[in-house]
Structures are given as structure tokens and as C-alpha cells.
Amino acid sequence: MDETFRHIGKKKARVDALDIVTGKAKFLNDLKFPEMLHGAVLRSPHPHALIKDMDKTEAESLPGVRAVLTWKDVPDWRGGTPRYTRILDQKVRYVGDAVALIAAEDEEIAREATKRIRVEYEILPGVFDMDEAQKPDAPQLYEQFPGNVVTPGMPFFGPKSLREVVMGNVEKGFQDAEVISEGIFGYENIPNPIPLESPGAIALWEEPNHLTLWVSNQASYMDKITLFHVTNRTVNVRIIGGPCGGSFGSKFMSWQIQCYAALLSRATGKPLKLVLTKEEHLATFTLRPASRIHAKVGMKKDGTLTAIQGEWWIDTGYYSMTTQAQVAVGCGELQIMAQCSNWDLRTKIICTNRNASGIVRGFGGQELKCAFIPLLSLAMEKAEIDPLEFLKKNFVQPGGGYFWRDGIWYDYRGIDYRKVMEEGAERFGWREKWKGWLKPTAVNGPKRRGVGVGIHGNADIGEDASEAYVRLYPDATATIHSCVTEHGTGQITNYIRMVAEVLKIPMEWVSLTPADSMMTPYEFGPAGSRGTYAIGAAVIAAAEDAKKTLLELFAKKMSLQPQDLDTEDGFVFVKARPDKRLSWKAMSVDRTITGYGRFEPDYSLTNCMISFVEVEVDTETGKLILLRVVNATDVGRIIDPPGLENQLNGCLGSGGIDSAIFEEMVLDRKRGYLLNANLIDYKWRSFLELPVIKNVVLETPMPTHRFQAVGVGEIATSPGPSAILMAVSNAIGRWVHHYPLTPERILMALRGEEAQG
């Protein structure tokens, strides 16, 4: 049925647009409260050490200082999966680990106080590499993790939580293979998502155990749940979320900062703000996990995969809350792009003495595939297969399936994405530009051009649960109660759009509550491209439920049946006689109507994005220029045209395509320092270096959603990085496998030297 819409798919101003362009939008650091104190953190200069002694008297006596907390002063709150990382510990495990927390009347005093705490360390040897960490005499980060290998078990995903892909018979698969490739490949440059707004929190502790936190995060309600567990279920947490100045996954989880603020508020009885400096943000907040595979693939000459075998190692840094979840999802996502009957892929998460890994767009799948596609490429070269044909052949299609994060097999019930892959290829001019493996598209003196392609699909578009209420008022307005905040995708406007569409009222009549966990139901938050399908479905269901109650109420008043009625522009009307209508005012002023909607997780669908890139390499200088990107995706139906375009353009930054070109955190692997923890030395793309981006979006209706749509925002960063390696390899006629492709690495490859890192 072809429905006409008044809001869906229309270009509309975002509901927060006026606040954003006038500076009225209140981000976390813009909030102030009476008597508010400021927090700061004293951090370890050593990557691994025991705190033997501390003297905080001088800091405490500094005028304006209200509290100084060390590991001896705080309760045994723990995070990590499993939960072995204490909020403050006698042991420090990376350069930047928290040693003491200070509350003071202003930030300057708080930072000054950090310099007046005397700490005596017993310095321990550190370990900064996954191979080294597993050696028998390696320094041990935790007594609970012998050999520095994290104990598996992701309670959130259930007892069968995916940590390996084992099925079929890989031995037979390799016998059946016509080509085999094997090797060690990595994506270990730990790019940093760096949202512009630094992470922070404002806490107010009220005795005996009530904690209110103001946050600017990606998943406000989840902060409540995380903190509840971190505090050993002793603290009653209320979260109030506001606009989030960028996240890209990273601000889905900031339990440590929230706990620091909470503990300092508890110690002082005052509201307390703690916001990381940019240097702290880069050096101590979570990074993308580092990924390395030792693997082997078997393939037929026609591109059919016969076997995938290997180990996937993940360097999680000194701990991680979410790495096991990323491993589970990454294992699932590899299956989505590489359908194969025979698997033996094992995983191992390893701790080293650098800052922790956390969530970044691509959530495990990008990490695994950026290492895996170069391995697949070697096999494709041997089989002389065009990578586009390989991707079309092996991406999940109806009839296929995969084990998802909970360890359960899902039969795929989505659409066939080959059409959009072909459409993207056509718009890019793939067939004209592809000259074969290790063959440039064009050569102009020392400058050589090459093309590459990558793909990503994710079954998290329907992950986790969402709940919402929609409340109708007699003045024909509606309010959505949902614990979501705007982090850049424009989805707040889209939930309003969806509800307005269901109720057939102007968007201006619909509003959304603040993201206050006290007045909204459960919400996992916008992540994994789930905003459109999962959150959208809950909000739509709540609106439908409210509408149903409204029609039932009016049916009684009009002596008709609910199915005889519909509503538009604040009037309930008789479908057969639209002129016979009654205003919502007839609800009477003493009534509101509340609908409830819930989305149950559904892992049987995936989204898909394919990215084609064209690069130019100067073989004299090693300089790599990204000329052009074509992203192609099928979203079922476009809900928000400019919002979608913005999300797809996001493919470059936040640890996306540019993680193959110049983005990396440079870790001094002897001393454990991150050498470029500031926005001058951490390279980012400016306006002067923009490639041409074309986004190709198809709309094949997906019956799973009220408006036939599926989300795609999160995965925009994921197909690109491996496509860059492919394109550069083709341009220069030699394999390059290391991220990022700095001029130095490209020149080394041209000289035939093995690049390091």
C-alpha cells in the first residue's frame, strides 16, 4: 500500500535547530548550580605501579579545596566485564589512571590541588603489546586475569554470549578450497573518536543513597543501570540527560567520570561538576579497541568461501566494560559479510597498560573486518575475483543467517542488498575503474590512482529493548516520554515526526520530555543504528496505543465503534463522513490519555552499507589523497533526508575512513604515554581536504517497520578503512596492510620493505 505522508521523508528543520544556531543549547558544561563545586583528577605518570604511600595534607589545606579522596577513602565500586576494576585502586595500570579525586570551589583550585598530593609509587614493569602480554613472565595487570587474558562471560547477552564462530568442518572446507590465504593482519592504530565536547558529569548526592547525575551522553537511561551495578546495587540513581556534543559510541559509557563526580559530591554534600580537559579526554577516555587476527581463509575460484579459521585478538587496554560485547557483535558482523559453511574463529581479549577501550562506531565489526578484509583480498587476488563480485556473493541474503551476539542462530529475513551494491558500483564507475588486483586505475607521472571497496552490515539495528509513553492532551498536543537525548543524528526530531505522522498532527504540536530516568520508561539509547527501527518502533507503538484509547473514548461519546473513527489535526472524525467530527477538546480538561509502546529485540534483520573509494598516491612523497567516496545503502524509506545525508557523510571522521589515512593515537610502547593527546598533534580533516562524497540511497520498503524504514547511521564509518588499503595497494601495485597509511608507510611499501605497527 502506498501511503502518503505529511512528515516522513520531508525535509524539516530540526526541533533543536534554533537553540543550536543561537547558542542557547545547554550542553553539560553550560550548566551551573548554586554552591556547585568542581572536580579534578590526579592521574598516574606511570603505566604500572603500586601506590605505597600518599600524603594529601597539603592539598587539603589549600584554600578552596573541599575534599581529596584516595583509594582508601572510597567504597569498593567496580566496573569492567567482569567487574574487577575498582573506581580508585591501590594499583595503577596506565599512564593517566586515577590516583586521587579533588573537589574545590573552582576548577583552577582543584587542578592546583592535584599538584600538592605527594604519592610514593612502587614502579612495576608495564606491557604494551598483545604478544608480550601473553608471555609467561609478562607483568600481570590483574590477579583475576592470568596471562592478562580477560575471563570470558558477557552476562548482558546471556549464557551463550558469542565469543567464537564454530560450525561445519573447516578441514573439509580447506580441502574444498581452490585458493587459500593466511597471515597476521591488524587494525591496531587505536583511533580516537574525540567528540568535540569533552566527557563530564554533574553529580548531586543526597543521603543516604540517592544520586542525581546530569549527563550529556548517548544513552542516559543505561547510565542509571550501569551505575546501579557498579555501586553493587547500593545506590539509587536518577539520570537527567541533555544535548550531547558528539559521541560516536564513546559516550555510551562514562561510568568512571560519573562515579568520580558522585563520590566527590558524596564527600562534600554539594553538587559537583567534573569535565575532562581535552588532553584528559584524548589520553584517558576510551579508545577504539586494537584488533589483530592470525587467520586463514579458503575460497573457490568463483568467490565461494569454503572455510574461515583463526584467532582474533583484541587489545582492550587496562580494562574494558564493553569489549566482550564488541567481540560478540564483531563475530556476528563478520558472518553477515562473509557467509560461509565452515568456521573456526576463536577470540581472545588481552589487557595491556594503556587506557581502556570502549565503544566507537563500528562496534567490533569494524575492528574485525578492517583486519579481515585484507586477508580476504589476498585470496581474492589469487582467485582473480573482483571484490565487488565477492561482496555481492557473500553478504547475507534471504535464506542465509548468522549467529548473533547472544549465541543464537538467526535466519535472515531482510532484503537482498545486491541491488544497492550494484547501484553504488554504477554511480562510482567501478567497472571502468577496476583494473584488477594491484593494478592502478590511472597513472600520471609519479601520481597513481587506485580504487577499493568495503562493506558493512549490522544486525544491531533491532538490538535491545525500548519503551516509550505518548501522552495526548485535550488541546491536541502530544508529549513523548522517552529517555533519549540528541547526539547529532537528528533522531529526536524524527521521533516527534513519527508520532506526529501516526496522530496526523503538525510536528509543532508534539514535544519530548527531558531525558529524565525518573519520568521516562526504559530506553537502551540510540546506538548500533537502532534509533529508527527499535526506538522508532517503541515510540510509534506508544502513539498507536494512545490513538486507540482516544478513538475508544470518542466512540462512546459519538455512539459509534472505534474502527469507524480516525483522527487528524486534533479532531476525531467518522471515516465514512469526515465532516462529522469532534475536537480532542471533548476529551475534557480533566483528562490525558497515555499510550505505552515497547520494542522487543529483533536480530533477524541487518542494514548494509557499501563504500567505494578512489585515492591518489604520490609515489615520490608517499602522500595519499582521498579523492572520492561513494556510499550506497538501502534504508527502506528515508525518514529524514538531511539527517541521513549528514550521518553518511560522517564516514570520514570519528575513527572512520581517516583511520586508514592519518588518524591514530601514537602510543610510546616503552613508556606507555600517548604522544599525541591533543587536537594539534592528533590529525583531523579540515575543510580544505574534503573529498567528494556521493551518497546513494535506495528505498526498498521493509515491512518490519511502520514506515518501512531501517537505521544505518552508525555503520557509515565501517566499510571505508579497509577500502582505502585496497585502493592504495591497487594504486601502487604492492600490498599495504597497516593502518594508517602515512607517507612513511607508503614509501616503505614502495621500497618493498615490511611496514611495522
Added chain:
Amino acid sequence: MSNPYHCGYNLHSKTLHTASPGGGLKKTRQSKIRLHVNGKLHDLEVGDKPHQIKPSHTLAHTLRETLGLTGTKLSCDEGACGACTVLMDGKAVLSCMLLTVECHGKTILTIEGLRNPETGELDPIQKSFIEHTAFQCGFCTPGMIMSTKALLLKHPHPSEEQVKEGLSGNFCRCISHYHVLEAIRALTGEKGHS
């Protein structure tokens, strides 16, 4: 702690003019910094008390914490990201890189002052940013808009390259660049390159 006299060469307040070059902190405390911000005059005392301007305060800090103009954002706080861009005497400056005591007598325009003060009408740049959804999270947007304002004051009809150069100091991690360029093109009539 830096002595305000070291950067006080352009201060015009009477107190400072009469102070001897070797004058101590006592005189400094009595001195005032005059700022014209968004058409409003502010005489701010220099000193160490909570309501006063410390010699170490940056213009960004004063705008945000003393004057409550939190539309100006702070991110890197070291002149790398452009989030704190404001106009000073019509030119784009990074307010995190200026000490407030250096800004005596200056005219500052922040994002809050961009609307027409009488009618409340939005600046055309603001309108165009809304029209083109030229933002995602919106944290960099005040800085982007102020850089654009400075650019268009200097070059009412900038070339594509001038626009990119003018905004090259503004960091955006969501990659709203393409929509920002469209928003500016729509204002200047410059045709985009595809």
C-alpha cells in the same frame, strides 16, 4: 600567575593610566576591564575574588563563566579546534587564546549577539544553517557560524576556496562540513563543485 601589566599595554582605563609601570597588585585590583559584548557595556573588575576577572582568565572563560554567555563553546582550550571563535572588532578570534585583561576596550560579538537586537530576527547565516541542517551534534556550530560571519564581513562573495580556508580552523567530528558549505553557498550565491 601572570601580571596584568605585562599584557596591559593596550589598556585604557584611568586607573591603569595613572598607575606607575611598577605598580603592584593593589592598583590592579582596582582596575577595570571594559568590554562591549553584543552591544552591551561591561565594566569588569580585575582581581582574585569570585566575581572578578583573574589575570589568568581567558576571554572564553569570562564570556562563559562571568557573563553567562555559554553559547561560546570550549573544547581544546589551546587554539586548535575553533569551537570558541568569537568576533573581536569584526575579526574572528579564538577566545580561549586571549586573556580577558588583553581585551580592554574591545568590541566582542558572540553567537548570542548575532540576532538583530531590535527585531530578534536571526542572522542570515543562522537561518541558512537551520535550512540546510548544517550541524549534527551542534557543539561546533557557534564557532562555525562566527567564523562564517567573519569571513562574510571580509569577503561578502567568497570563492569556494576562501570559504574552506575561512573555516579550516573549525573542527567538526560529525562531518557536517558538506552541509555547512551548502549553507554558505546558499548565502553567497557561489555555485558548489560536485
